[in-house]
Amino acid sequence: MSEESCDVVVVGAGLSGFSAAHLLKKRQEQWKVLVLEGKGRVGGRTLTQHLPAAHGEDMWDMGGQWVSSSQTHVMELIRELGLEVSRQFTEGKKIHHMGGANAKIRTYTSSIPSFSFLALLDFIQFLWKIERLCKTVSVEDPMTTPNAQQLDSMTLQSFMDRNIWTTELIEEIGLCSRSVFGVEPSQLSFLYFLMYSTSAGGIMRLLESTPGSAQEFKVKGGTQQLSERLAEQVGKHSVRLGSAVTAIWQNEDHVEVKTATSTINCKAVIVTCPPHMAAKIYYKPALPMERQHLTQCMPVGHMTKFIITYPTAFWKRKGFSGEIVARPSEDCPFGVTFDATSHQGSAALVGFIAGAQGSSWNSRELVERKDAVIASLVKYLGLEAASYIHYEEKDWSKEEYSGGCPVNVMVPGMLTYYHAGLRKPCGRIYWAGTETATQWCGYLSGAVQAGQRAAVEVLAAECPSVLSESELQKVRADMNRAPQALQHLTGVSSHRASHFRLFLYLAVMVLTVGSLYLAKDPTFDVICVSL
Structure with missing residues (x-):
């Protein structure tokens, strides 16, 4: 087993992890920051795929997709990375x-x-x-x-x-x-x-999908680009794919982060993976009780996303927006659909099979699920819905190192007793991920905010001189916030x-x-x- 050293380790190569690593490198260029990821790709719960379309191939998001003008953290990042957005189609x-x-x-x-x-x-x-x-x-x-x-x-x-x-x-x-x-x-x-x-x-x-709401914009070219471009800025040599973290040992002086093939010594570690995945890491010494209970009792949602490409956006010609809100039934797997026509004009619909309904339908064969989706679209939009080019779906419960989507939630009784453990650092271990966000929790913007907040916490502990007084005051206020009666x-x-x-x-x-x-x-x- 190899051994090496760096300044900070970031666990997770999703948007929150790269937001943390990016800010650390901007403030401390000389620092060596390593991003460790169990998957063979970057992006976390974002995934952009090439799919067959009317004019060859085009790109669609199979994971997190939408952004909003009110989501300041992700919109600022989009501008910084030179990306563009297009408005979600809602007319009709x-x-x-x-x-x-x-x-x-x-x-x-x-x-x-x-x-x-x-x-x-x-x-x-x-x-x-x-x-x-x-x-x-x-x-x-x-x-x-x-x-x-x-x-x-x-x-x-x-x-x-x-x-x-x-x-x-x-x-x-x-x-x-x-x-x-x-x-x-x-x-x-x-x-x-x-x-x-x-x-x-x-x-x-x-x-x-109105201005300022969650489904306002799509990122041209897909949201996975955010992580890919941040990876380039952080430095691809600093990103280790296929490197799942198995253990984190810490003492007063440093942290040891262990994978199957290496041990990395560092000053601090930022864990950005979903809470139920963070619970699978072995911590020495053991984490405080409030943190242990949180990670064990924050189940992740169940969601399958599908994209169906078409020769033309026939629903627009017929005066429909593509948005369908449907009741749960034995015949209709999905609960909601939207227009998913790409910014290049490739016609498509996107829909979601979620919750208990998703669990039930995903126990069936793909062809049965697909046929039921198409039959339901025919019922709502007409026979042209049966003349599709390609059907693609992503069951996030089967995605290794994600294990579900879109977000981890809290069951009754957890928030009032253990919420303090969600963001509170445990020694030299800091926590990020969209579940820890205070603005747009569960969304891409929340992932960015959480990653940046954790990075500032590390900087405040290791080199406070690079932070402004307002940043330091915010960190102190968060650290000193005592649980209320x-x-x-x-x-x-x-x-x-x-x-x-x-x-x-x-x-x-x-x-x-x-x-x-x-x-x-x-x-x-x-x-x-x-x-």
């Missing part, structure tokens, strides 16, 4: 099929789904409650949230059961949970859901929505809609579009 009719087995297929063109009247009123009151709660959540320290323990003791599903009355909206929020997290709402801490939404600026930003358990209803409350909400909403109509308020037109 969107298809909405929710509300039970006998639900009608509806279309709409606004940003609000085509709910039935009762479901629309239900959606308004539910959204108001969620946004009100989000305003009380501190992403940096969720324990300061009023009623934190109560909120963390329930799942998103239990909150839905108590606050939603229509089957249509229950299905809709369940789909949102699968699409955003890759898990069912019954698997997700409600406080974590609020914290995650708050980190993005509100729940609607997670769901829309549990809030008194009050203010969260523990019973299901009563008929009286439903009647009260309906009465208020009807009066509101009537008032808007009488006042000729433009909001009335938006609501009517969805009816």
